[in-house]
Amino acid sequence: GAVVSQHPSWVICKSGTSVKIECRSLDFQATTMFWYRQFPKQSLMLMATSNEGSKATYEQGVEKDKFLINHASLTLSTLTVTSAHPEDSSFYICSARRDVGAVQYFGPGTRLTVL
Amino acid sequence: GQQLNQSPQSMFIQEGEDVSMNCTSSSIFNTWLWYKQDPGEGPVLLIALYKAGELTSNGRLTAQFGITRKDSFLNISASIPSDVGIYFCAGPPSNFGNEKLTFGTGTRLTIIP
Numbered sequence: 649g650a651v652v653s654q655h656p657s658w659v660i661c662k663s664g665t666s667v668k669i670e671c672r673s674l675d676f677q678a679t680t681m682f683w684y685r686q687f688p689k690q691s692l693m694l695m696a697t698s699n700e701g702s703k704a705t706y707e708q709g710v711e712k713d714k715f716l717i718n719h720a721s722l723t724l725s726t727l728t729v730t731s732a733h734p735e736d737s738s739f740y741i742c743s744a745r746r747d748v749g750a751v752q753y754f755g756p757g758t759r760l761t762v763l
Numbered sequence: 764g765q766q767l768n769q770s771p772q773s774m775f776i777q778e779g780e781d782v783s784m785n786c787t788s789s790s791i792f793n794t795w796l797w798y799k800q801d802p803g804e805g806p807v808l809l810i811a812l813y814k815a816g817e818l819t820s821n822g823r824l825t826a827q828f829g830i831t832r833k834d835s836f837l838n839i840s841a842s843i844p845s846d847v848g849i850y851f852c853a854g855p856p857s858n859f860g861n862e863k864l865t866f867g868t869g870t871r872l873t874i875i876p
Contacts, residue, residue: 652805680862691851692806692866741805748862751796754805 651675652744654755661732662763668728669758671742677722678744682752683715686739698725732762767852767867775873782839784870786852795828795835796853796864806851810837839872847874 651674661667671681680699684692696717698704704717714736716728725744729736739759743752769786776782786795794813798806810821812828812835819826823840835852852867 654805682863691869694863694865697863739803743805743864745862751808751811752864753808754798757803757805759803 652678652742652753652755654740654742654758656758657756658759658761660761660763663733664731666728666730667732667760668726669740669742669760671725671727671744671755673723673744673753676744676746678725679722679747680745681719681725682743682745683717683725683727684741684743686741686757688739692741695727729760732760734762736760737762767854767865769850769852769867769870771870772868773871773873775875776842777875778842778844780842782842782846782872783836784838784850785834785836786867787834788854789833791832792835792854793832794854795826797824797826797835797837798851798853798866800849800851800869802848806853809850842872842874844874847872 653672653674655670659667682697683695685695686692694707695710696704696706698717698719700719700722706712714730719725739757741757743754745752767786767788796811797809799809800806809824810819810826815828815832816830817828825838827836850870853864
């Protein structure tokens with residue numbers, strides 16, 4: 649089956665620093681990757697849609713200058729949380745799909761804690 | 764925006780019992796997906812439904828795509844301890860070309876020893 653990995657699985661950082669999270673599709677090429685955020689005991693909320701070679705599309709209310717997304721290849725997308733603050737602490741999950749209309753496969757998530 | 768409501772919000776059952784949960788939408792969906800999320804992990808796809816009325820099984824799991832296209836149901840038969848987790852329905856709204864998933868509110872399943 650399709651496998652998506654994330655790195656790191658967890659990270660703790662100081663307020664004001666930047667954190668980069670990687671999402672890789674291991675056994676398929678992903679034309680599109682998605683980034684979600686999940687707060688405790690809540691559902692997944694889409695943050696942005698990332699297409700290889702083009703700018704990401706952000707959901708309403710998500711600051712594009714704070715959450716920088718780069719989709720440099722068909723197997724790698726990165727999310728950088730810039731100038732992180734404690735309220736950015738959350739579980740960040742990526743997903744990837746092969747083609748338009750294909751099922752999304754999710755990564756294992758990255759837990760970010762900002763002190 | 765789209766909203767998917769899941770019911771029940773949580774379930775406490777004994778091992779061996781059957782489980783039923785549902786997901787309702789305020790608008791039409793063309794695809795229904797059911798995911799399971801274990802603590803600290805990403806969601807894992809269980810079943811995908813693509814046609815109104817469709818009934819699909821995956822082992823002890825059975826899911827149905829509602830005729831109105833505004834709801835879906837997931838049943839788990841003879842529950843076992845590894846069924847514990849949060850179950851999410853999800854789908855892309857029916858707008859042509861819309862590829863974004865909307866997730867339901869989740870049903871948390873707990874098995875009482």
